[in-house]
Amino acid sequence: MTELTQYQQPNEVALPSIIQTAAKDMNGAMTVANGIVGTSFVPQHFRGKPEEAAAAILYGATLGFDPLTSLQQLYSIGGKPALYSRAMVAVVLSKGHRIWTVEDSPDSVTVAGQRKGSDNVEQITWTIERAKTAGYTSNKNYQRDPHAMLYARASGDVARRIAPDALLGLAYSAEELQLGEGEGTVSTQRVTADQFVKPDPAPTAETKGQDELRAAIQGDTGEAPSDAQLRKMFAVLKENGLEGRDEALGYVAETIGRPIESRNELTRQEVSKVLDSFTPAPEEN
Incomplete structure (x- = not known):
């Protein structure tokens, strides 16, 4: 009787580790999704849909994508994931x-x-x-x-x-x-x-790591910029009156010579090129 009572206790039934891991990952994905689904860096079909975004983030992780790349590249069609x-x-x-x-x-x-x-x-x-x-x-x-x-x-x-x-x-x-x-x-x-x-x-x-993978997705083998480099670029853009997203991305696209839709498409060399565009040329003697 004691053994039967112990067996019926729900708290004593261990979930498979894969389910525990998935539950933990889902909580993390939901936290990230809630923080970004209202931003302009997320495609329209994920705006205001944290559950959909979290699922895409989880699936993208199995392919080696970071959260933003997952949302930019993954689509759910009839319940099936699709990629460009x-x-x-x-x-x-x-x-x-x-x-x-x-x-x-x-x-x-x-x-x-x-x-x-x-x-x-x-x-x-x-x-x-x-x-x-x-x-x-x-x-x-x-x-x-x-x-x-x-x-x-x-x-x-x-x-x-x-x-x-x-x-x-x-x-x-x-x-x-x-x-x-x-x-x-x-x-x-x-x-x-x-x-x-x-x-x-x-x-x-x-190729190895997220930087190379992100660069490959964008068709550029350059190294991805650091967070500090991106922060500096946006600070300089703001100082020069380019505060709106469309204005900023438009200036960046014109400077690097190709269209972009988000900062995740930029390479380290391109960010440096944007920063250099605001550096006055040295005066000739």
Whole structure:
């Protein structure tokens, strides 16, 4: 009887460690989500939705993303997570695999990939004709930038083919869902070809850590800026009358020569370039 009484006590039943860890992580993710879902650095579909944001943060952590990167790159479509193809490529590269562009023309894009330690090379080609056959050409996202969508399909297909384990079995990219595949739809910003990762075909060292992963996602191999460097940049922008987010990002984009949507896209070298733009040139003797 004593043994039965002890067995029925709920407090004495130990939860599996994986559940305990998940509960702890969820509490942490909710704390972060509540702190940022009201900011302009979070995409509109996560604004005011801390539970959705926390789930994305948890899932992104399994892929190696920090919270803000998770919210920028992950989408929930019909209850299934989806990533932009450029993010898929970044994850695969961070695991030491290779992906490179073989052909890149207005009407055809060929992307190849090689799994680390394998001699086999996977190659995928998407052409305008193939897109027509698939029924993509009537989609407004395809019509806006067909070349970018061809690259997205080719690079996403290669990434999933050579390293499905690195991507945790993701079934779709956000671009595929934009074109009408999968379950449901996703509302996203325009994706341009310049935003995609285009690695050199020559072998590169395996990237490590969040800085390299974030840089790969943004298509730049530069080192990520420190928090102190970013604080200094925004302080200087404010001192020079650029207090609004749009004004500040507009000035930064003009200075570094490429469009950006958040400070997370900047490299250390680009932040230095912005700071240098406010430094008076030395007077000539």
